[in-house]
Amino acid sequence: MTTTTQDTRTAIAPGSVVVVRDEEWLVRATEHTTDGTLVHVQGLGELVRDTSASFYEKLDNVVPLEPAHARVVADASPQYRTARLWLESTIRKSSVPLGDDSLTVATRGLADALSYQQSAVRKALDPENLRPRILLADAVGLGKTLEIGMILSELVRRGRGERILVVTPRHVLEQMQHELWTRFALPFVRLDTPGIQRVRQKLPATRNPFTYYKRAIVSIDTLKSDKYVASLRKQRWDAVVIDESHNLSNAATLNNRLARLLARNTEALILASATPHNGRAESFAELLALLDPSAVPADGTLHRDEVQRLVVRRHRHSPEVAHAVGADWAERQQPNNVLVPATPAEDAVALELEQTWLWPDSGTSPYSGQNSSLFPWTLAKAFLSSPAALQGSIDGRLGRLGHDEQAEAERRALERLTALNRETLDARSAKYDRLVAHLEEIGVARNSETRAVVFAERLETLRWLHQALPNDLGLPTEAVEVMHGGLADDVQQGIVESFKQEHSPIRVLVSGDVASEGVNLHSQCHELVHYDIPWSLIRIEQRNGRIDRYGQKHPPRITALLLNPSNDRFAGDVRVLAKLIDKEDEAHTALGDVASLMGRYDVKGEEDEIRAVLAGDKQLDDAVRQVEEVAAGDDLAALFTQLFDAPAQSAAEAEPPTGHTEDGGTGLYEDDVEYLEDALREAFIDPTAPPERGGVGWRRDAAFGTVELTPPRDLVQRLEVLPQSYLTDRKVTEKLLLATTTARGSDRLAAALRDDSDSTWPDAHYLSPLHPVLDWAADRALATLGRNEVFAVRGTVDAPTILLSGTLTNRRGHVVAASWLTAHFPATDDASFALITPHDSMPDALHTFGWDAVRSNPGPVDDVATLQRFVAPAVHEAEKHLRTVFDAAERDTADRVERWSRRLQHWDAEADALIQRSEIKRRRTSVEHERELVEAMAPDQQLVRPLLVVVPDTEGSAR
Known part of the structure; x- marks a missing residue:
């Protein structure tokens, strides 16, 4: 096996140190490419400390440092701070093995x-x-x-x-x-x-x-x-x-x-x-x-x-989800469908649409274009949205008409409809008046915090509502905002972010369906109004999901306003649309998926189905299936319903990963804040001093759960990808304020939605394990040792003991397995005999020599040169031990790779008979690429590194 060869001690693997262009680099990953091995590194030396780079072995002389030749140096820092920092940083930079499926930072x-x-x-x-x-x-x-x-x-x-x-x-x-x-x-x-x-x-x-x-x-x-x-x-x-x-x-x-x-x-x-x-x-x-x-x-x-x-x-009512969300996702209220009697002017328009366009007395509508069955329903849909939308559809059609006899007949019909619609534009709209009344009833007012989202499909309706609502609600202009797909992306994002903030002036967000996918609008709002009802269950569900989602503390209420003409046939159409709201609510509870009810799975397809229902070509029950029928079917929808509504496997906490305690640490530091503070004290003579006096203005307020510092330039560079508005508004590059507890972090995140700034980004950012400031601190700490050096320290051992780490990696540079070991030399005059002890975790290894508690340092270890002779035997004996330990991990990975290879071979065999089909040729290319990736997952490198040389502490310095 490749992992058993002598050459593997100098192999380039993640965690090893290499010298390139006369600078030291920590290997982050390796990658086998068609151009040779590509080594991804992080700088350790002073000149390259904040530099990430990649080197091809063929182009640069990449020299791995031989761990067995590491030089022992004494740590003279107070409480062995330098060694503790270097060791902690090394562990933080070491990747968790692939086979570890526990959650380490998530x-x-x-x-x-x-x-x-x-x-x-x-x-x-x-x-x-x-x-x-x-x-x-x-x-x-x-x-x-x-x-x-x-x-x-x-x-x-x-x-x-x-x-x-x-x-x-x-x-x-x-x-x-x-x-x-x-x-x-x-x-x-x-x-x-x-x-x-x-x-x-x-x-x-x-x-x-x-x-x-x-x-x-x-x-x-x-x-x-x-x-x-x-x-x-x-x-x-x-x-x-x-x-x-x-x-x-x-x-x-x-x-x-x-x-x-x-x-x-x-x-x-x-x-x-x-x-x-x-x-x-x-x-x-x-x-x-x-x-x-x-x-x-x-x-x-x-x-x-x-x-x-x-x-x-x-979905919301899956057993696994319902059990977990509790009060953090309030159940939605029953749909609030409001039938609004049409005004006489609106009734006249509805009658004209019915008799001339939808079900013409003459048998055919005056539409002169192709697809004559569609345009009349475009007019009807626009009418049910707003008079402004109807006029927009009429004007658009008039602008496209020719001048032949049939077009002139259509023009006269459209002009009659325009004249009738003009009266609705000049008079009050019944549905609009009901919207204003509804918004007032739920509490939208000048001095109220109540907010609502009003959805409409047509741009003309959105603009009309945006213009009219402020005056009729007694609100300032900025209290009603409009959002639609014609706005630039940064403008759309700005509106959404503003609506989330408590101090935002927006009380009514009038939006098209651009906001129906992916946007969170629930932080300050639990009222949603469908000013017009989409002819699609999918669209209804998407809209409702903007406020009906995890984190909603108030029962969301969904209100639909339906214009109800007095003529029976058109009124029947409205009742069909009302049933869509109820159907969506039923499927939301039972299936968590409305698309399967109609079986069209896209908005346009569902609109076509509803148009057929409204035209009388199909019954609603034929277009929309029953929930029970979906669940009991044998199609893709039933597969989803049956397969994923069952209770999921328990997500109980898994065992912590190797080298980490249950809180994600190594045992060297109580928490990330203590580690960061120690790193700053190591890097700066007085970190509490201002930058002009050589510090970073470090301040820690344990009572409030915050720390702050002025980020040096090399730290600022790691933050510059974040929005410039955030960096400026919160002055992040001038004073980095960090929340050190989840409670404080959550509080500041919520406060960003309440304060009077224009930013939803928090003033104090939570110091979670992957925070760039911790990565920056680790890089600085790793630069404290010279080239291929290892610290000598004291501990509770009776003879020289060396702490080592071992990793098994694959061709893609991933850590497949990791192990922690100590090499104990009971006979100090015989460096050839070492007792190797494996440890379950880094904290377990630290405990064996008393480094699970902070120790005082009476001074540098004497005669470190005499300790040099133990390093190479420790590395070699550890390698021998790990060949056996890693063999099981290697076999396990090899078995998985083999199973995957058989999958690909089976696919290949089936594809041979269908190779003439173009899509098979395309997919075969993907399968071949998959095969290359799978082969690269096989382990091929072993690395053993000495981390500490521990000698007996005769004075007992733990505290």
Whole structure:
């Protein structure tokens, strides 16, 4: 085996130190490419301390330092601070092994500890899958963004998240960036319109922007353009997240082209969608094939086991979710459907629509274009929205009419309709008056905190409401805001972020369906109004999910306003639309999925079905299935219902990972704050002094759970990817304020929605384990030792003892297994005999020589030169021991790789008979790429490093 050769001691593996261009670097990861081994490193020397770099072995002389030749140096610092810091930083920089499926950092951010979310993270990390690939298909409101953040956090801690790309719709770019930073301390650059402009100012036109930023959030509309595709082809990612991934399933679209490109170029792939399939097995198979091309047989059939392996699906009333959310997700109230009697003027328009356009007395409508059955219903739908919307549809059609006889007849009919509609524009609208009354009834007023979201489909309706509501509600103009897809992405994001803030002047948000997907509007609002009812259950569910989601403290109320003409036939249509609201509510409770009721799985398809119902071509019960029928069926919808409504596996806390205590530490420090403070005291003579006097203005307020410091330039550089508005408004680069407890962090996060600033970003950011300030402190601490040195310290041992770490890595540079050992030399005059003791964890190893408590340092260890002779034997004996220990891990990984290889071979055999089909040729390319990745998962390198040389402490210095 490769891991048993003598050469492995000098192999380049994560955690080893290499010398390149006469500077020392810590190896973060290695990658075998077609151009040779690529080594990703972090600088240790003074000149490169804050530098990340990558070197090809073929181009640079990458010299690994031989651990057995490490030079012993004495630590003279108070309480062995330098050695403790170096050891702690080394552990923090060491990746958690791939096979460890426990949660190391995901539960230590500002996300509530919800068992159903944790089970999704564990599923994504399941080592049986070799690569993290998952579709998060939880229903609206369950917190898929938090699940994404938790998964990414764990990938980072495992050394699998250095380069991450997150792809979202435009209007949720800032929301995603905000969640990943404020809850998980993962800084991403946001490449919205202003962000891309800044990149263009910084980089030459020929520079690949995706090599400049390691972690980026960008919209799918931006990324799918040809301008970026060429750059993406040359870029490899550790993880890619694609939100709203139901838009990827059509193989003929640019979205799908982008997804296939990213899927090939990333190791981890996370897809997220509350509506993950369109009812067609082949489209859903396309999504599964993005995750794992071998999961879908060559003939395209779906297997329940493969779906279960790759997909997570729960809804509000799934047992696992209902048990976890408790009072943090108030149950919605019964739908409030309000029938509004039409005014005489509106009745006249309705009658004209009925007799001339929908069910004409002459037998045919005056429409002169093609698809004459559609345009009359376009007019009807616009009428049910608002007089302004109807006039917009009329004017648009008039502008397109020709001048032949049939067009002139249609023009006369439209002009008659215009004359009738003008009276509704000049008079009061019954539905509008009822909206004003409803908003007043729920408490929307000048001096009230009550807010409401009002959804409408038509842009003319939105503008009309935006203009009229402030005056009729007695509100200032800024109290009513409008949002629609025609606004720039940064404007849309600004409106959403403002609505979340308590001090925001916005009391009524009038929005089109651009805000119906992905946007969180529940923090200050639990009232939603459908000013017009979409002819789609999917759209209704998406709208309702903006306020009916986890974290909603007040029972959300959904109100639908329905204009009710007096003529029976049109009134019957309105009652059909009212039933859609009730059907959505029923499916929300029983299925958590409304798309399966109509079986069309997209908004347009559902609108076509409802149009057929309204036209009398189909009964509503034929268009919309019963909940029971869906659950008992044998289609894709039934598969989802039956498979994912069952109680999930318990998400009880797993055993802590090797080398970590249950709170995620090593035992050397009580918490992250103590570690950070010690690092600052080591790096600066007096960290409490201001920067001009050589400090960082360090202040700690334990009572309030905060610390602050003035970030040095090399720390500021790590924060510059965050929004400039945030850095400026909160003065982050002048004074970095950190919350040191989850309670304080949550309080400051909530306070950002209440204070009088214009930012939803907190003034004190939570110091979670992955925070850049801790990574910065670790890099500084690792630079304290010289080239290939190891500290000598005292401890509760009776003879020289050496602490060592061992890792087993694969060709992709991932840590497959890790171990902690001590080498004890009972006969000090015989350095050839060492007793090797393995330890279950780092805290266990520290306990054996009394370093689980802070120890005083009476001075540097004497005669360190005599200790040098123990280092090489300790390393060699540890290597021998680990060959046996790692053999089991190697066999386990090899077995998993072999099982995966057999999957690929089986797929290949089935594909041979269908190779002439173009999609099979495309998918075979993906399978071949998968095979290369699988082969690279096999372990091939072992590294043993000495960490401390411990000699007997005759004075007993622990305290």
